[in-house]
Amino acid sequence: LMRALLDRGVEDRDWLGRHTIGWPELEQRLADWPLERAAELCGLDLDTLDRLADRLAGTRPTAIRVGLGLQRHGGAGAAIRAILSLPAVTGDWRYPGGGALAMTSDHFPYDTGAVVAPAGFPAPPARTINMSRLGEALTEVDGPPVAAMVVFGANPAASNPNQLRVRRGLAREDLFLAVLEQRVTDTAEFADVVLPVTMQPEHADLFGAYGHLYLAWNEPAIEAPGECLPNTEVFRRIAKALGLEHPRYYDSDLELARQLLDTEEARERGITLEALREQ
Numbered sequence: 109l110m111r112a113l114l115d116r117g118v119e120d121r122d123w124l125g126r127h128t129i130g131w132p133e134l135e136q137r138l139a140d141w142p143l144e145r146a147a148e149l150c151g152l153d154l155d156t157l158d159r160l161a162d163r164l165a166g167t168r169p170t171a172i173r174v175g176l177g178l179q180r181h182g183g184a185g186a187a188i189r190a191i192l193s194l195p196a197v198t199g200d201w202r203y204p205g206g207g208a209l210a211m212t213s214d215h216f217p218y219d220t221g222a223v224v225a226p227a228g229f230p231a232p233p234a235r236t237i238n239m240s241r242l243g244e245a246l247t248e249v250d251g252p253p254v255a256a257m258v259v260f261g262a263n264p265a266a267s268n269p270n271q272l273r274v275r276r277g278l279a280r281e282d283l284f285l286a287v288l289e290q291r292v293t294d295t296a297e298f299a300d301v302v303l304p305v306t307m308q309p310e311h312a313d314l315f316g317a318y319g320h321l322y323l324a325w326n327e328p329a330i331e332a333p334g335e336c337l338p339n340t341e342v343f344r345r346i347a348k349a350l351g352l353e354h355p356r357y358y359d360s361d362l363e364l365a366r367q368l369l370d371t372e373e374a375r376e377r378g379i380t381l382e383a384l385r386e387q
Contacts, residue, residue: 110190111141113161171208191208232352242277245277246274290307310330311361369381
């Protein structure tokens, strides 16, 4: 597509010269990439690619949304880098609304530090393990083996890299696995205990940007059925069972939301928990 943009003469050389590194080398490499070659390698109809190139060449601004899922594949870093280079060639980054994005989750500035244990906080010692290497952590870890695990908001038996190794680790007889879930997932099939947790209409929550630029409040619409609890309440009960006494372990969901919203930017814009709940 970048080669097709060059063929149409719509490259923004002023923007490329002032804001990019490596454009001369990339331009030279594009000589080897006519649309016919790309269509054959990608298994796409040449006419489809040609029409897409026309859209990219003729519309200012153009915005490209990189969908979730691409990053789970081999070569994803290079693929996403190539996609993000398209608006560099057209100069779309210079126009409001133009360019490309993958996620907007950091758009609204939460004070996440307010709900994370500060230095010196009385917490049991813990190590950090990269979740993408969970299979390795459960089967071959440097140090004491992982003996217990709580899984929430995730389904690693289905979605983590090196799936067979992950499943082999989850199946260990000496691993205690608790899964917080609303249904029997692939990971829940391995669990020693499955704790029922609430769905979105049943608990309070803040929703930051994920594919948009808004902050929203989720007010419970119905009572949670049976013994379902929010993840946060499960963690409060675990803290109590572990004998952890610091009051911050027991902040309510509303208190946590207020702490997250306690930022200068939120105050300047009149964003408070009370305003969100009312409006």
